[in-house]
Amino acid sequence: MHLVETMAYVGATPWHGLGNQLAPNQPLEVWAERAGMNWRIEETDVMYRIGSHDLDPIQSFPEQKVLYRSDTKKPLSTVSKRYQVVQPAEILEFYRDLTEVGGYQLETAGVLKEGRKLWALARTGQATSLAGGDEVRGYLLLATACDGTLATTAQFTSVRVVCNNTLQIAVGANRGAVKVPHRSQFDPRAVKDELGIAISSWDGFMVRMHELASRKVSSAESERFFERLFTYSWAKPETVDANKVNERGFKAVMNLFQGAGRGSTLESAAGTAWGLVNSVTEYVDHQQRARSAGNRLDSAWFGAGAFLKQRAWDGALELIA
Template sequence: MAHEISSMAYIGATPWHGLGNQLTEQQPINIWLKEAGMDWSIQQSDVLFNADSAALNIRSHSDAKVLYRSDSLEPLSVVSNRYKVVQPHEVLNFYKDLVSVGGFELETAGVLKGGRKLWALAKTGQEARIKGNDRIKAYLLLATSCDGTLCTTAQFTSVRVVCNNTLQMATRESSGAVKIPHSTKFDPMQVKEALGLGFSNWDAFMRNLKQLGQRSVSPEEADQYLRIVLNEPEYSEANADSKIFQKVSGLYLGEGMGSDYSAASGTAWGLLNAVTEYVDHHRRARNQDNRLDSAWFGQGAQLKHKALEQALTLVH
C-alpha cells in the first residue's frame, strides 16, 4: 500500500502525516474502533511446518504460536506460547474511564504495520506556555505490539502546538512511562496507578522547558550542542558538515516552525526543537509509518531523549 499507516482516526486538525478518518468529538469507543481500523481481534493458531521437502510431512511446533487478524486472516507474527496478547479493543478501552470522568479526550488512534503495532493518543487537558504564545499540551500515549518489537507502553508525551513536535515527558525523577513486557498480562488499572507519579511530574517537566526558553545560547554553544547530539565531528576542510547537521542547524537558525518565537530564537529550547522537528518531520524514512514508529518508539525517540538530556545540561 502507498502508506504503511494501515488505518487511523482522529478528531480536530488533520495530523501531520495527513492520513486518517476524521471524527466529530465525544464519539463512543465502538465508533473509534471501527474508524481507526481496530474492530478486529488477534487470534492464535499452532505453528505447522513441512518436515520433508520431498513428501508431505506436516508437523507442529509446540513451543510457538502464530498470531493473525480475525478479519483478514493475515498473519502478524510467530511468538512463544508465553506471549501475552493485548487486543485492539483493550488499547482503546484503556481510556474509557479516563475520558468519561478524568477529563481526557481521545485525539488519534490507529494501526501500524498491518496490525503489528496499535496505539492511541489522548489529550490530558494539561497545557502550559513557554514565554509568550509557545503552547505545550500534555498527552497520554498507549501503544503495544504483537510481534515482540515493543512492550505495551503507556507514556506521557508533550506536543508543541505550533509544529506538532512530540517529546516524551521526562524529568530526572521520572521517565513518564510504564512498560509491560508481553510475558506479563496487561492490567489497565495497575498501569494507571503506576502512571500517577508521572502525571504529577508535569509541572516539573514544564519548569525545565521554561528554563530552556530563558537560556540564551551563543553560536559556539549551539554548534557544540548539535555536534554532541548528532555525533557530528568538528568541521574541517577535509571533513565537511553532514547534510543532517546542516538541516538541523537550519531549523534552529530560522527555518523551523516556531523558530522565530521569543522562547525559541537563540535559546536552548530552540535547539531542542530543531532536533525534535527534524525527527518528527524531516528525518529520512521509507514511509510515514516508519517515521511515526521511529519518532515515538525507535531511534528517533532515542535521539529526542538525548537532545533533551543535553539541553538540560545547559540549565542545570
C-alpha cells in the first residue's frame, strides 16, 4: 500500500507522481472529496478486558482515548484525554479566505498513513527569478498528524520550478513556521496572524537565494560540503561509525551537482552554493531510497529528508556568512 492514502492536485502532476487531477478553482468541498479528506476523526474510550475470556468484564481507561476514522472505523492512534483533534475539514477550511480573497491557489492536498497525517499546499503568489531564468515560487503548507509525529504546522516552503524541488523557508529562528501542539486548541485566525509576521521570511529567503546563486564554489569546497553533510555523525551515532561517509548519498549529490541534476547547468546553479543546495533537495525529493513515493514525500516534508535539506541550507549559508 502507498503511504499516500489519497491525494488531489491542480496543474502538472506533482513530483511524487500521485493523486487525482482537479480543474483549477474548485470549491473546498470538491477538494475534500477528491483528496480523500471528507471524513472525521472520532474518539472513544480505551477499553480493556479483565481476564482472557469473552464474557470477562470490560473496563475503561480514562486517561487515554482512541482516535478512529468516521468512514472506515479504522483506528488511527491512542492519545491522552487532553489531546486536541484537528479535523481533515479544518486543514482545507484554513485556506478558504486565503484562496477566495488572498490570492492563494490550492495545488495539492491529501492523506498520509491511512489518515494519521493530513496536509494541504497552496501557492502564495510570491516568486523570484534567479540568473538564467531559474524561477522559485512561494507556498504555504499546512499539515497535522494524529499519531504523535507532528504538531499542527503551518510552514512556508518553496518550489524550484525547473525540477519541482521543495525547500522549507526557515530564516533566523525558524520564522517560516507556526506550530500548534495538540495539547492546545488549533485557532486558524491566531495562526494566520502569526504567519502574517512570518511572511516577511520570504523576503529574507529571496535575498539569500540570490546571494547563494552568486557565490561560486571550487571543486574542493563542493566535496567538503557534501562530505560534511553525508557523514553519519548526525544520525544514529550509536549504530554506525560517526566518521564514516554515506558513499551512496555523497556520490549521488556530487553527480547531480556536476551536471546531472535538473537545472544544474543554469547560471544560478552551475558551480554555485545555490547549486549545492539544489543537488541535495533533488536527491531527497527524487532519488533517495524509499519504500514508495508516499514514504519519500513523508520524509522530504516531515522526516529525515527535510532535516537533511535544512542542514544543506544552513551549511550553504555558512559559505556566504
